[in-house]
Amino acid sequence: MARWLDGRRPVAAIVLGSGLGRLGDRLAERRELPYREIPGFPEPEVEGHAGRLVAGSLNGRALLCQSGRFHAYEGHPAELLALPIRLFAALGIRTLLLTNAAGGIRRGLRPGSLLLLADQVNLTFRNPLIGPVRPGEGRFPDMSAPYDAELAGWARAVAREARLPLEEGVYAGVAGPSYETPAEIRMLARMGADAVGMSTVLEVVTARALGMRVLGVSVITNHAAGISPAPLSHAEVMTAAAEAGGRLEGLIGGVVARL
Numbered sequence: 090m091a092r093w094l095d096g097r098r099p100v101a102a103i104v105l106g107s108g109l110g111r112l113g114d115r116l117a118e119r120r121e122l123p124y125r126e127i128p129g130f131p132e133p134e135v136e137g138h139a140g141r142l143v144a145g146s147l148n149g150r151a152l153l154c155q156s157g158r159f160h161a162y163e164g165h166p167a168e169l170l171a172l173p174i175r176l177f178a179a180l181g182i183r184t185l186l187l188t189n190a191a192g193g194i195r196r197g198l199r200p201g202s203l204l205l206l207a208d209q210v211n212l213t214f215r216n217p218l219i220g221p222v223r224p225g226e227g228r229f230p231d232m233s234a235p236y237d238a239e240l241a242g243w244a245r246a247v248a249r250e251a252r253l254p255l256e257e258g259v260y261a262g263v264a265g266p267s268y269e270t271p272a273e274i275r276m277l278a279r280m281g282a283d284a285v286g287m288s289t290v291l292e293v294v295t296a297r298a299l300g301m302r303v304l305g306v307s308v309i310t311n312h313a314a315g316i317s318p319a320p321l322s323h324a325e326v327m328t329a330a331a332e333a334g335g336r337l338e339g340l341i342g343g344v345v346a347r348l
C-alpha cells in the first residue's frame with residue numbers, strides 16, 4: 090500500500106457515499122487500486138464500478154478516496170466496515186471526511202439539501218470495537234465530540250463564502266436495507282435525529298477510537314418515510330445524490346483546501 094502511494098502523504102481520506110463517487114474521478118494525478126488487490130477487501134455491491142481506492146489531489150492537497158463503501162446490510166461484520174478506516178490510520182492519515190446519502194426527517198430538509206453532521210445516533214446495534222482492543226485504540230473511546238469542531242467550522246465558512254446552503258443536524262445510522270416505516274421515522278425524530286441513513290456511524294466510532302478527526306456531510310436525497318406520501322426508491326436516492334454532487338464537491342474541495 091505504501092509502495093502504491095509512491096511517496097504521497099495524503100492529508101485526508103474521503104469516503105464517498107451512494108451516488109457521490111464522482112469526486113474520486115475528479116482528482117488530479119489519479120492512481121487507482123482495485124479492492125481485489127487489497128488483502129481483506131471484498132468487492133462491494135456498488136452501482137456502476139468496482140470498489141477501489143483512488144489516490145490523487147484536489148485543490149493541491151493529496152487525498153485518498155474510498156470509492157465503494159462496505160455496508161452492514163451487505164452482510165458484512167462491523168469489523169469489515171472498520172477496515173478501511175484502520176487502514177487510513179495505519180497510513181498516517183489523521184483526518185477523515187465522510188459523505189453519505191440520507192433521508193431527511195426534520196421539516197425543511199428537502200431532497201438536495203446538504204447537512205453538516207453535528208452528532209450521531211448509532212442504531213445499527215453493532216460496534217466495530219467489540220473484541221480485543223486493537224493497537225492504537227482505547228477500550229472505551231470518548232464519543233462526546235464525534236465530529237470535529239474545527240473541520241465543521243471550515244465547512245460552514247466554505248458554505249458561507251460560496252453561498253451554498255448548509256444545514257446542520259444529527260444523523261441516525263441504521264443497518265437497513267429496508268427503508269424505515271413512518272412509525273420508525275417518528276421514533277427517530279423523537280430521539281433527536283434530523284436525518285437517517287445506512288452508513289457512517291460505525292466508521293466514525295472507529296475513527297474516534299483511533300484519534301482521527303472527522304467531518305461528516307449528508308446529501309439529503311429524499312424525505313424520510315411518512316414525511317411525504319411518495320414511496321421511497323433507491324433510484325430516487327441515486328438521482329438526487331448525483332444532482333447534489335457538484336455542491337458537495339464544492340464544499341469538500343473548500344475544506345480540503347484549508348487542510
Ligand code: HPA
Nearest residue numbers: 190191192285286287313
Ligand atoms: N433511509 C435510510 N437510508 C437512506 C435514506 C432513507 O430514507 N435515504 C438515503 N439513504
